[in-house]
Amino acid sequence: MNTPTARPAQPWWRTAAIYQVYVRSFADGNGDGVGDLAGVRSRLPYLRDLGVDALWFNPWYRSPMADGGYDVADYRDIDPLFGTLAEAQDLIAEAHEHGLRVIVDLVPNHCSDQHPWFREALAADPGAPERERFWFAPGRGADGELPPNDWQSYFGGPAWTRTTGPDGTPGDWYLHLFAPEQPDLNWEHPEVRTEFESVLRFWLDRGVDGFRIDVAHGLAKKPGLPDVGPDPDVTDLPYQDVDAVHEVYRSWRKITDGYSGDRVFVGEVWLPTPEQFARYLRPDELHSAFNFEFLCCAWEFDAVKDVVDGTLAAHTEVGAPPTWVLSNHDTIRHTTRYGREDTSFDMGNKRLGAPTDRALGLRRARAAALLTTALPGGVYVYQGDELALGEVESIPDELIQDPTFVRSGGTDRGRDGCRVPLPWSADGPSLGFSPDGAADPWLPQPADWADQSAAAQAADPHSTLTLYRTALRLRRERLAALPEHLTWIPAAPGVLAFTRDGSFACAVNFTPHPQPLPPGSTPLLTSAPLTDGLLPPDACAWLDLPAAG
Template sequence: MNTPTARPAQPWWRTAAIYQVYVRSFADGDGDGVGDLAGVRSRLPYLRDLGVDALWFNPWYRSPMADGGYDVADYRDIDPLFGTLAEARELIAEAHEHGLRVIVDLVPNHCSDQHPWFREALAAEPGSAERERFWFAPGKGESGELPPNDWQSYFGGNAWTRTADPDGTPGDWYLHLFAPEQPDLNWEHPEVRTEFESVLRFWLDRGVDGFRIDVAHGLAKKPGLPDVGPDPDVTDLPYQDVDAVHEVYRSWRKITDGYPGERVFVGEVWLPTPEQFARYLRPDELHSAFNFEFLCCAWEFDAVKDVVDATLAAHAEVGAPPTWVLSNHDTIRHVTRYGREDTSFDMGNKRLGAPTDRNLGLRRARAAALLTMALPGGVYVYQGDELALSEVEDLPDGLIQDPTFVRSGGADRGRDGCRVPLPWTSDGASLGFSPDGAAAPWLPQPADWAGRSVAAQDADPHSALTLYRTALRLRRTELTALPETLTWLPADPGALAFTRDGSFACLVNFTDQPLPLPEGSTVLLASTPLDDTLLPPDTCAWLRLPATDS
């Protein structure tokens, strides 16, 4: 399995299995308790043998880490916490040698308050050219003591912070849709557009195969920055999905299309309607975008089928491949939420601490993994998914670094529970995350993760890791060449069944009773062991259907 199987002839990104690497929690090479590029490089054979096609790296740029690296101070350098620019180039080259493509995170909506541009802006006078790269505005009220508008931060609280003038008196306000350390860039300014086009070329010239675009729907703002109002239309907010954003991506697409090797964009696009979402995937804009509707939907027959139908229809309109994703660094690990009474996900109401049936969640998570890999399009695996890791919900307050925890006064526990360092071995102080004698991991690992480590699962034929390896191999050899469509098959109530070509079929049992498999079918793979010809509850099976007379 050391030599990757040849890919089908269609563009690689249309069917790719992409593994998300949250660098600071993947593997620690230098022993400081934080994951780094050296750690990733040491684990590239593991990723190759897992069977994925590409790696997506969360931001590795120079940053004060106010938001885990999504506050970028220098887009052309690696933060010393992770390594050096030379190491990044070596990692990209080594990944390519293993048959793995590399996608890097790009954060264009905002930068760090330590970025040279913003430091220059704070030092400059109100109305200066340096401030025009951002959104500075005088406040309302008698002495400007009120924010310029009613926008709220995604991280909680007001989206505006007031500055002090050089003489120390209160000055203008600046916009930050996330943390105050993340000022929003003004994409109406030509220097901002020119700068990011240069950043794209910088990393393309160093061999990256694509970019994941953070907050891809958020760059443009409505002229005049109008109030949201007390009863906003969620499909027409002034700070997201403004038409001008599409001009940016059309210009970027011309850049990537000028490079060899099918360089790609994937957008983080959180929007309320499929129609809005699909506009980002027109042939001259982004290649793909994350399917958050699928990630958020409940583990229920009707909900899943409806989302699959809506996803395929929206993507067909623009000829783009769908993507399927169950978890990422911003969401509750799906093993945990699938074991709860409410299995849906809502970014605004994470329901951390709700009662969870781990065994039920695990069974459903295994079934969901096979379902996502059977659907047409691309699939994402968040690090630790393949180990069936749970959300860590008892992190000590003093160790939580997510800014949402602080800005909510502790009411929102934040996202660090899905960012706990991976367990590689079944023993040792950090379960193999760091070398022996290293500093403690930046977030503590639960004691029971020893039994969920890579070492514990590696040779277990029934482990989640074995299931992922087998499924990704079969997906590559058997499924990626199938048509990018599906046909629903007749099935028992509560069973989801479809075929891609009349021969391969996927069957998921959402009921609480075993269901019969199609007569004459052969099981290629199942998410749980099967008993004779019955499919257990919360189980997915890949089937070879019997030939029919034509």
């Protein structure tokens, strides 16, 4: 029997399994049809028993909800839709009692147009100090009728909106890389930096274990806000990955390093090259960042192997742990995507409505779950991944709330399809999401989700929920102590196989035919039953390897 080589104790976040809680769709405690903190607290035992190490909460701050809470009006309070600050503190404490750490979302690139700072800015005259915390600029053209530059919003349309003076005359423009209700903050202004350092301490003092940083690559802008131009270099855009952003994170790192308990930063860093990405993970900046290249890659042997190799190389260079993620609140659920002819993901081309083979997508999703939990580093589970939920593409137009739907003129149906409230039970009008007699869920649930509910799957030893529970338990008990690297091992053509230490291996069959397992290996856990000892197509196996020699 092989004995894993002992390693020095590592900070928890290097190997953590982190569960993403999209609060408004997780569980409704008060019956208004919207998820809340009371609902989350009632389901903490479920999350503990799932086997994750930490919870990441999407923004729960006071907000007009123009973009699902990513338009923050008060960074130090909880929106009444979700509960109270006292409830948040109770939730943090209760999560800790269950052995779960808490990561909260921080939105530093922009705030809400209802934030006191922006309301003061709009009330002030052009050039007033109150406007210097944001990006106000006169327009171009004879009467200032054109935006100050050619930047486009990520949500569609110009990234600028023109103000109107008290007398009704058009005024200056302000920058918003997302919705008009989300004005960009000016990180060259010292008050902006001081404010967010204070916000960090506010939540650290209340026991949070870390922060997920929204649009982490976007805070700094090039001086003068130059045009992008007709043929931009995607590695050198004026509104993202500007060098000054790194000084922000170096100053933040000093703050978290001053607290006990290994507090952590996780960056949302969408950038075109691994070299740019890795700079955010230098030892004095962010601890980790989401691996979007893996999330976006196709379910194909070469694509997956290349991304794994590239990811490990980039992270090794800066000594940071990689992360592995399959879905989140902004992307098509991978159970749906993996059942399509094109299994890759592109934020600019979501391909909603494409034909989907549900059974094929499910097989691949189960295999991907074992693959990601076997790789070295951290892993993220988006709520509902463990139930193999698919993208909901039948939401009526009038019920869609994502601002990208309106901003795109309806050509982009947005992200609501991956945000539908979870099914907890197999019966009732909300499938257990809300208590009896509650209002309808804020987004409609498909009728066929009853069979995929947590209650239905908990009783099924072959369900995806059971697979996740088993994998996460084994990961914690055995894999977390393995070396933070892997070695590819020989396997049949089209089978991706690696070992972490010579005693444990993972193999994925990307071919359309059953394939043999590595010689002498013994199955530990499989995403699908073996066929006469062979690994079926689109399946993954965890394996014990024979002792060396």
